[in-house]
Amino acid sequence: MTCARPEDGTRIWHTTEGVHIDVRGLEPPEPMVEILRMIDHGAVESVLIAHFDREPIFLYPELVDRGWNHEIVPSSCGEPDCADEVKLRIVRWGA
Amino acid sequence: MTLAATFLAGAKSRLLPASIPFRFFATAAVFHVLMWLVLLAWTNEATSFRGGPGPTLAVVHILVLGVLTTTAIGASAQLLPVATRHALAAVWPIKLVFWLTVPGIAALIVGMYAANPEIIIPAAIVTVVGLLLYAGLLADNLRRAGNLAVVAAYGWAALVALVLLVGLGLLLALDYEIGVLPNHAAAALAHMILGGFGFMGLLVLGFSHVLVPMFALAAAPPNRPSFIAFALATAGVAIGSIGALADSMPTLTAAALIGLGAAVLHLWLMSRVLKSGMRKRLGQSFLLIRTAWILLPATLLIGLAALYGLAGSNGPTLFGFLLIAGWLLTFLLGILQRILPFLASMHANRTAGAAPPLLSELAASAPLKLHAVCHGIALAVLSLAIAVDSTWLTRAGSAVGLVGAVAFAWFTASVTRRALHW
Numbered sequence: 001m002t003c004a005r006p007e008d009g010t011r012i013w014h015t016t017e018g019v020h021i022d023v024r025g026l027e028p029p030e031p032m033v034e035i036l037r038m039i040d041h042g043a044v045e046s047v048l049i050a051h052f053d054r055e056p057i058f059l060y061p062e063l064v065d066r067g068w069n070h071e072i073v074p075s076s077c078g079e080p081d082c083a084d085e086v087k088l089r090i091v092r093w094g095a
Numbered sequence: 096m097t098l099a100a101t102f103l104a105g106a107k108s109r110l111l112p113a114s115i116p117f118r119f120f121a122t123a124a125v126f127h128v129l130m131w132l133v134l135l136a137w138t139n140e141a142t143s144f145r146g147g148p149g150p151t152l153a154v155v156h157i158l159v160l161g162v163l164t165t166t167a168i169g170a171s172a173q174l175l176p177v178a179t180r181h182a183l184a185a186v187w188p189i190k191l192v193f194w195l196t197v198p199g200i201a202a203l204i205v206g207m208y209a210a211n212p213e214i215i216i217p218a219a220i221v222t223v224v225g226l227l228l229y230a231g232l233l234a235d236n237l238r239r240a241g242n243l244a245v246v247a248a249y250g251w252a253a254l255v256a257l258v259l260l261v262g263l264g265l266l267l268a269l270d271y272e273i274g275v276l277p278n279h280a281a282a283a284l285a286h287m288i289l290g291g292f293g294f295m296g297l298l299v300l301g302f303s304h305v306l307v308p309m310f311a312l313a314a315a316p317p318n319r320p321s322f323i324a325f326a327l328a329t330a331g332v333a334i335g336s337i338g339a340l341a342d343s344m345p346t347l348t349a350a351a352l353i354g355l356g357a358a359v360l361h362l363w364l365m366s367r368v369l370k371s372g373m374r375k376r377l378g379q380s381f382l383l384i385r386t387a388w389i390l391l392p393a394t395l396l397i398g399l400a401a402l403y404g405l406a407g408s409n410g411p412t413l414f415g416f417l418l419i420a421g422w423l424l425t426f427l428l429g430i431l432q433r434i435l436p437f438l439a440s441m442h443a444n445r446t447a448g449a450a451p452p453l454l455s456e457l458a459a460s461a462p463l464k465l466h467a468v469c470h471g472i473a474l475a476v477l478s479l480a481i482a483v484d485s486t487w488l489t490r491a492g493s494a495v496g497l498v499g500a501v502a503f504a505w506f507t508a509s510v511t512r513r514a515l516h517w
Binding site: 030 | 177243305308309312313314315373436437440441
């Protein structure tokens with residue numbers, strides 16, 4: 001799975017796997033808030049791939065309550081700054 | 096591999112085993128019940144308490160050590176490694192903290208109740224060793240706190256207060272036997288300020304910068320005013336502690352006013368968080384949290400009034416009661432009832448490998464409603480009891496508080512059972 005963030009620095013981009021959002025560098029709990037804002041506002045149809053610099057454990061129950069599942073997937077962008085990232089694939093149940 | 100199963104592998108790295116945080120939370124729930132029970136059944140002079148060994152000192156330490164400190168240890172041991180991205184190097188030190196502090200606290204309470212220095216001193220030493228070990232673990236995590244600058248600043252200040260607090264506590268214990276302090280009452284007041292406003296208070300203010308935005312689904316407060324509030328709060332604690340040790344009324348007055356400034360700024364930051372949050376219906380936990388927020392400046396105002404003899408003959412007792420049972424206990428119980436289902440859900444995720452439970456399934460609302468009502472009534476009745484110096488009202492308020500504490504223990508047991516056996 002690719003995770004290359006656009007060179008213009010935008011935090012949200014699209015690939016064939018789904019919508020990506022990079023929330024690395026944000027202070028907790030802003031990464032969680034950004035993800036939930038996208039989901040609650042209908043900005044994601046079925047698959048969101050989120051790039052974190054720490055595991056968002058408090059996000060998981062919120063996702064479950066909204067009917068979304070999640071899995072940690074290996075990071076494979078090849079960039080040095082991806083080495084420590086936590087990549088989460090978030091999928092709407094039934095999608 | 097299922098989505099949930101894949102998650103299990105990743106989550107193990109930074110989540111402690113469920114038994115670690117939940118043993119501290121369960122202990123706090125038991126001590127919470129015990130506190131109201133002792134106050135109800137065996138305490139006669141609580142309304143005019145000014146210090147000294149006996150049942151009321153035991154009740155105070157059941158609350159501050161048994162309930163507040165164990166909750167703080169459990170929460171910080173679980174949350175900080177997640178926030179800082181560094182798991183604890185090993186699990187055994189935090190287990191050792193539990194096995195030193197909890198028996199130490201229990202023995203200390205027995206010694207205080209019986210006014211027996213031969214029990215108090217060794218129990219205080221064991222408790223201090225446990226708390227210093229916890230301080231070491233906290234320091235190890237705080238130094239990696241990275242972009243959690245405000246939380247880390249509060250954490251470091253709380254840690255310094257903890258070290259001073261336990262040192263002074265040990266001297267107070269030794270003073271019963273070998274007379275090492277020139278002014279026991281002044282040292283006891285400094286001990287209370289360092290414990291209530293210092294260690295516990297600064298941790299509460301610091302963790303609020305992550306937990307309240309997380310619950311409200313809002314951005315964290317801006318750094319600049321947060322650091323101003325931090326500077327005011329730590330200055331208030333430092334000046335207050337010095338003022339207490341020096342028995343200086345002007346210094347204590349300055350500390351209370353600076354603390355009020357910190358409180359007002361903190362509450363303004365928190366109100367901004369709630370206003371900007373995506374979640375507007377925050378549930379009954381925020382009833383407790385909002386009550387605690389009102390009680391924070393109220394405590395400081397009562398303290399200021401008591402300093403000048405304007406809060407009645409039991410003003411100092413009311414100040415201490417509002418500080419530990421009002422602001423701190425109310426806030427922690429509000430936070431705990433939000434955190435426990437979260438943690439249970441995450442641990443249930445890990446152990447099940449199947450569909451994870453909903454938060455609403457884990458947070459039984461009936462015991463929490465009963466607890467919130469009883470806690471509010473108990474605070475009001477006991478405040479009145481202290482103001483009018485009524486033992487009868489103290490017992491009535493304690494009975495109501497006991498019912499609430501049993502309800503909260505029921506909730507804690509229910510969530511803990513699900514976290515460990517889902």
